[in-house]
Amino acid sequence: MKKTKRLSVRDMVPHDYKWEPPQKVNKYTFDDLGPTNFELDIWEISDALTNLLIKKHADYGPKNISQSPGGPLNGLRVRMWDKVARINNLIDTGKDAENESLEDSFADLANYSIIALMVLKGKWPAE
Numbered sequence: 001m002k003k004t005k006r007l008s009v010r011d012m013v014p015h016d017y018k019w020e021p022p023q024k025v026n027k028y029t030f031d032d033l034g035p036t037n038f039e040l041d042i043w044e045i046s047d048a049l050t051n052l053l054i055k056k057h058a059d060y061g062p063k064n065i066s067q068s069p070g071g072p073l074n075g076l077r078v079r080m081w082d083k084v085a086r087i088n089n090l091i092d093t094g095k096d097a098e099n100e101s102l103e104d105s106f107a108d109l110a111n112y113s114i115i116a117l118m119v120l121k122g123k124w125p126a127e
Contacts, residue, residue, distance in 0.1 A: 053111045062125040065115055072119045076112050083109045 035043070068075020087105050090097055097105075118124040 049107055049110050049114070052107060053114060056111070062127060065119065065124060066126045072124065073116065076116045076119070080109060080112050080116075083112070 065072050065075055068078075083105050087102060087109070089095075090102055090105075100108075115124060
């Protein structure tokens, strides 16, 4: 099967496209010139996080969250606590990570937050 190149957000926004200006324009919203680099960076990082979450979900399935001891939110809280403790240790000690980078830890923490929001909204599958 032929692999197709994954487009980034920057590839998907036509350079000549004119955005509808929002009611209130500030440095963090799209203006009539198109998205800022800051906004494109957010979309790019969010897109990478989404792809990572989808890949990990394919490996783990939904039960690692939905059937966590103490319930899904408790399971997520424990996982998030572990990530924050790891991040704090690496930053406080100045050590280089042996297995996963700080970036990986922050990505996992962001995705745990997305999963928690899905659980709270009743969108995380049970099976």
